[in-house]
Amino acid sequence: MKEKPVVGIATDGAHSAKERLTRFRAVDLSSGKELFSKAIGNWTNNIGEFLGIVEAVRYVMEHPESPRTIYSDSITAITWYCNKQTASSRRCPALQKAEIFLKVMEARIKDIEVLHWDNRLWGEIPADFGNK
Template structure:
């Protein structure tokens, strides 16, 4: 399969040193950063998941097409599909994300979340480039 040419790529990052979890999204076709956020000292999985959820909100709010999101996190995909996290952390952003996914379930049906193949395609365009 070829590297995707359009859609939204998301990524999360967690710095143990800075105790900061971040997420962001990039338009694959243009390379433009669509949004970024940080949520304090959480986990990489939480950052990845919130990146996907924020991308879903972006698609709905901006009538973005194609309605496809890529993430290299299988955990984020599983949490998105379940509309709930398996995290033990009780961060308000997680609770809001779960409520949003359930409330907008019908609208979200037409949005695809696909796995970004880092091995075949290289890092996602949204990658923070901080791997050591």
């Protein structure tokens, strides 16, 4: 069994149908400090998860001292990140910008790892919104 990561950046997204609001955020695993939190309007959970990863990549680029490992509990968002393209049928402007960013910055971000956070082994990801 792999040990729970203690270094890196944890990201999560959430969508509330009641509030009609999609959000994402990131937390530094070492300190527990929230690095950013954003609301993006009424989209989907997968879009929030993906944009959380992309925003964490931007954060790493702007803060070279930060860990270059990002965790997400969303296989879909990690797949979209690896493909540098989403499979969403929603035409969210932020998605289009994120896809372009990933393609343009490919050479500069290739050493940033995006790994799966295993909720079964390690519990909820520290960036979780607690909406379940």
